[in-house]
Structures are given as structure tokens and as C-alpha cells.
Amino acid sequence: MTNQDARSIDFTPRPGAAPRSRRVVAHARTEARLLVRNGEQLLLALVIPVGILLAGRLLNGRFGLHEETIAPSVMALAIFSTCFTSLAIGTGFERRYGVLERLAGTPLGRSGLLAGKALAIIIVAVAQLVILAAVAGVLGWRPHPDAAQWLVAVIGVPLAMLTFANLALAMAGRLRAEATLGLANLIYLIGVTAGGIMWPVSAYPPALRWLVRALPTGALGEVGRAWSAGGTTWWALPVLVAWAAASGLLARKVFRWMS
Amino acid sequence: MTTPEPALQIDAVSKAFGPVRALSALTLRARAGEITAVLGPNGAGKTTLIRCCTGLLAADSGTIRIFGSPPGSAEAAARLGVMPQSAGAWSGIRADELLRYLSSLYSNPQPVDGLIDLLGISDFRRTPYRRLSGGQQQSVNLAAALIGRPDLVFLDEPTAGLDPHVRRHTWEIVRRLRDAGLAIVLTTHAMDEAEQLADYVWLVDQGSVVAHGTVPDLTREASLEEVFLTTTTSRVRP
Numbered sequence: 001m002t003n004q005d006a007r008s009i010d011f012t013p014r015p016g017a018a019p020r021s022r023r024v025v026a027h028a029r030t031e032a033r034l035l036v037r038n039g040e041q042l043l044l045a046l047v048i049p050v051g052i053l054l055a056g057r058l059l060n061g062r063f064g065l066h067e068e069t070i071a072p073s074v075m076a077l078a079i080f081s082t083c084f085t086s087l088a089i090g091t092g093f094e095r096r097y098g099v100l101e102r103l104a105g106t107p108l109g110r111s112g113l114l115a116g117k118a119l120a121i122i123i124v125a126v127a128q129l130v131i132l133a134a135v136a137g138v139l140g141w142r143p144h145p146d147a148a149q150w151l152v153a154v155i156g157v158p159l160a161m162l163t164f165a166n167l168a169l170a171m172a173g174r175l176r177a178e179a180t181l182g183l184a185n186l187i188y189l190i191g192v193t194a195g196g197i198m199w200p201v202s203a204y205p206p207a208l209r210w211l212v213r214a215l216p217t218g219a220l221g222e223v224g225r226a227w228s229a230g231g232t233t234w235w236a237l238p239v240l241v242a243w244a245a246a247s248g249l250l251a252r253k254v255f256r257w258m259s
Numbered sequence: 260m261t262t263p264e265p266a267l268q269i270d271a272v273s274k275a276f277g278p279v280r281a282l283s284a285l286t287l288r289a290r291a292g293e294i295t296a297v298l299g300p301n302g303a304g305k306t307t308l309i310r311c312c313t314g315l316l317a318a319d320s321g322t323i324r325i326f327g328s329p330p331g332s333a334e335a336a337a338r339l340g341v342m343p344q345s346a347g348a349w350s351g352i353r354a355d356e357l358l359r360y361l362s363s364l365y366s367n368p369q370p371v372d373g374l375i376d377l378l379g380i381s382d383f384r385r386t387p388y389r390r391l392s393g394g395q396q397q398s399v400n401l402a403a404a405l406i407g408r409p410d411l412v413f414l415d416e417p418t419a420g421l422d423p424h425v426r427r428h429t430w431e432i433v434r435r436l437r438d439a440g441l442a443i444v445l446t447t448h449a450m451d452e453a454e455q456l457a458d459y460v461w462l463v464d465q466g467s468v469v470a471h472g473t474v475p476d477l478t479r480e481a482s483l484e485e486v487f488l489t490t491t492t493s494r495v496r497p
Contacts, residue, residue: 008373008377009369009370009373009374009377010439011405011408011435011436011439011441012408012439012440013338013408013409013410013439013440013441014367014408015337015338015339015365015367015407015408015409015410016337016365016366016367017333017336017337017364017365017366018363018364018365018366022363023363023364026360026363026364027360030352030356030360034349034351034352037351038351093349093350094349097345097347097348097349097350098343098345098347098348099347099348099349101310101315101343101345101347102341102343102347102348102403104313104314104315105313105314105315105336105339105341106336106361106364106407107333107336107337107364107365107407108364109331109333109336257315258310258315
């Protein structure tokens with residue numbers, strides 16, 4: 001550094017916030033880039049789902065993973081991992097590292113921070129769905145959705161994303177980062193195996209089916225599988241509306257910006 | 260001549276966390292073109308005060324105004340720069356990435372490359388934040404506080420962990436900020452730093468102001484460190 005450089009900066013105040021849309025997009029771009037760069041998150045977001053798609057093709061119906069339902073199940077898994085697990089772990093460590101504390105004092109503000117986070121996970125989730133659909137298509141997946149189920153999916157999938165994001169923020173906004181890391185991964189495993197994400201509700205014992213249907217994971221999984229196979233799951237919408245509303249209230253109540 | 264409105268106006272602010280009173284009817288001012296030092300022992304309430312000023316914490320009572328606006332408002336946030344004591348960055352973000360991102364939040368930001376040169380960040384600009392030394396993180400945090408061309412900056416122990424070269428350079432920058440017309444609120448445990456830099460000093464103990472004045476006023480009969488030791492409470496028992 002030279003004295004010349006040091007003198008070239010003019011510190012005369014010229015404060016002002018950038019337009020809100022630019023702030024939110026800048027934040028979303030930064031979060032999405034960091035998420036994609038993180039090896040563990042990439043494992044959750046793409047490597048595991050693609051691996052399951054390939055395994056489903058090779059296993060061909062064994063373990064209850066049928067070729068026609070595995071693609072929508074894996075897409076539900078990808079949405080769950082991005083909107084819940086990755087968001088919870090990422091936000092937990094942002095609290096720990098003081099990122100939220102720093103950003104709350106900038107023109108981004110709290111609402112901009114949440115909007116930027118939402119946009120980031122939408123960008124990542126859409127990219128995941130496009131890549132997974134392309135891989136599944138190459139492996140022979142041919143969905144044949146009913147018109148009515150398009151409507152259910154268009155409303156239901158964003159509600160499921162919102163629910164997962166609310167639950168992730170509630171957990172990350174209250175627990176220690178390490179506790180969030182452990183619990184988010186545990187819930188991910190439970191959701192995948194017992195929560196109706198990977199296996200259709202019909203594969204569960206009859207006494208438990210109502211419970212799996214009442215979970216956001218189960219509702220999302222069934223919406224995707226019915227969209228792929230040609231059926232309609234109107235019942236999933238009130239389930240997801242209730243979860244989105246309740247989880248939103250919970251996140252609002254328990255979220256703390258500082259650890 | 261009328262006295263201009265203070266950049267920061269804090270009146271009888273109290274904040275408690277359960278039974279612990281962090282701030283107790285604290286009142287202080289900081290003016291544009293001045294370096295205002297807030298000194299106090301660990302746990303005196305300095306960081307809580309900064310968090311109340313950024314809107315991160317809500318005061319239980321009293322008022323805070325930043326150029327007349329309440330903390331957390333869009334007007335206040337745009338005019339404020341904060342150098343936090345703790346890290347304040349994603350672990351994987353590179354130093355220049357963080358600064359470019361923060362600059363995009365403001366309408367008239369400082370040139371990122373110029374600030375990187377000024378603060379000696381060039382050599383580690385591509386290094387992930389978690390791999391930076393404490394002093395390097397401090398330099399990035401100072402750049403982050405200045406990137407939006409604020410007119411009020413909070414510097415929470417800005418030279419902790421810096422070597423004497425960087426420390427002196429940081430002092431020079433803080434003086435330049437004052438000369439450019441910014442209001443600077445500086446917290447530090449280094450009494451020599453406060454003596455060197457501060458135009459006005461507020462001594463805070465157990466959440467309240469126990470003494471205040473210019474450095475010459477406060478040090479008329481004893482050094483600033485002695486004034487600090489006699490007016491504030493020790494956290495350690497002899």
C-alpha cells in the first residue's frame with residue numbers, strides 16, 4: 001500500500017441504501033453461491049438425490065422404490081433437504097458467526113434478509129429440480145399428470161417449501177449451531193425414511209398412514225407422486241396450509257437474531 | 260451559533276436480560292466530526308448499547324435517535340456503519356466477496372478495490388474469512404463498516420489483536436474519518452488509544468455513565484487509566 005492509494009479514498013459521508021430489489025438479489029446471489037460452494041450442502045442437494053435415482057434404476061422395484069415413483073420422491077427429497085436441512089444448518093452458523101447481527105444493521109434489514117434467503121433457496125431448489133428431472137428423464141421417467149394435480153402441485157409445493165423454511169428458521173433461530181446441525185440431519189433422515197418422502201403412504205402400515213399423510217413431508221411426497229402417476233391429492237392442500245401457518249407463527253415467536 | 264443536532268442521541272436507556280441490568284438509564288451523545296470514546300470494563304454494557312443502536316435489541320425504556328431517526332429504521336440503517344467485535348461473516352466467504360456484497364447494499368459505496376488497498380487487504384483478499392487471522396478479520400470488518408460511506412460509525416474495539424503497524428494505520432484512518440465529518444463511536448480497552456484519538460470520553464460502569472468529558476478535562480489530576488480504575492468496578496476479586 002502506498003500513501004497515494006491511502007489518500008485516494010474520500011470518506012466524506014454519502015450515505016444511502018441501494019434499491020430494495022438490488023439488495024435482496026445481491027443477498028440471494030451471495031447465499032446461493034456459498035451454498036453451492038459448500039461440499040456438504042452439495043452432497044445433500046445433488047449427489048445423494050442423483051445417487052438414489054441411479055440406485056432406483058438399478059434396483060428396479062426392490063425395497064419398494066419403483067421406477068415410476070422414484071423421480072418425484074427424489075424431487076421431494078431435494079426440496080426437503082434444501083428448504084429445511086441446508087437452510088437450518090446455514091442459518092444456525094450464520095447466527096453463531098454473527099452474520100445476522102452484522103446484516104441486521106445494514107440497509108438490507110431483517111425483512112430484506114429473509115426475502116434474500118427465500119430467493120436463494122428458491123433459486124437452488126429450482127436448479128435442483130431441473131437437473132434431477134433431466135437425469136430422471138434420461139433414465140426413462142415419463143410423468144403423465146392430471147390437469148387438477150398441476151393446480152395441487154403449483155399451490156402445494158411452495159407451501160411445503162415455506163413450511164420447511166419456517167421450521168428451519170425456528171430451529172436455527174433458537175438452538176445452538178451444533179444442536180441445529182445434529183437435529184436437522186436427524187430430522188432429514190427421519191423425514192426421508194419414515195416421513196413419507198421416499199416411500200408412498202400406501203407402503204406404510206395402515207394404522208400409521210393418516211399420520212404420514214398429516215406430515216408436510218408425507219403431503220409433499222404424495223403430491224409429487226400423484227402428479228407423476230396421474231392422480232389428484234386435494235387433501236394435501238389443507239394439510240400444507242395448516243403446516244405453513246403454524247410453522248410461520250412458531251418461527252416468528254422463537255427466532256432470535258443473535259446466539 | 261447553534262449547536263448542531265447530535266449524530267447519536269441516547270437518553271435514559273435501560274435494558275435488562277432477566278435479572279441482569281445491562282444498561283441503566285444511560286445517557287450519552289456523539290457528534291459529527293468528533294471521535295467519541297465509550298470506555299468501560301468487560302460487561303459494562305458497551306456491546307449491548309451498540310446492539311440497541313443498530314436496532315438488534317430493543318431498549319426497555321428511554322430513547323435512541325440516530326440523526327433523529329429511531330434505531331432499526333431504514334433511514335438510520337443507511338447512515339450507519341458498524342464494525343462488530345465478533346466475526347460477523349460467513350466462514351466460507353472471501354474477503355473481497357464480502358466487501359463487494361456489502362457494497363451492493365448501498366447507493367454510493369466506496370470503491371471496493373480502493374478500500375482493499377487502503378486497509379492492506381490485497382494480500383488476503385481471496386482468502387476465506389475463516390482462514391484469516393484475527394487482525395486480518397479486523398481489517399476486513401473495518402472496511403465493511405466504511406463501505407457504505409456512513410456518517411456515523413460504531414467501532415467496537417477496532418484495534419484489538421492488531422500489530423503496532425496496523426494499529427497506528429487504523430488510528431490514522433479513524434482521524435481521517437473525523438476530519439471528513441463522520442461521527443465516530445469508539446469502544447476500546449486501550450487507554451492510550453482513547454487518549455490519542457478521543458475528542459470526548461464517556462466512562463460507563465454497570466450500564467450507567469459514571470464520568471464524561473474531554474481527555475484534558477478527565478486527565479487534569481490523573482491519567483485516563485487511573486480515572487478508569489477509580490470510577491469503574493473490577494470484575495476480578497483480588
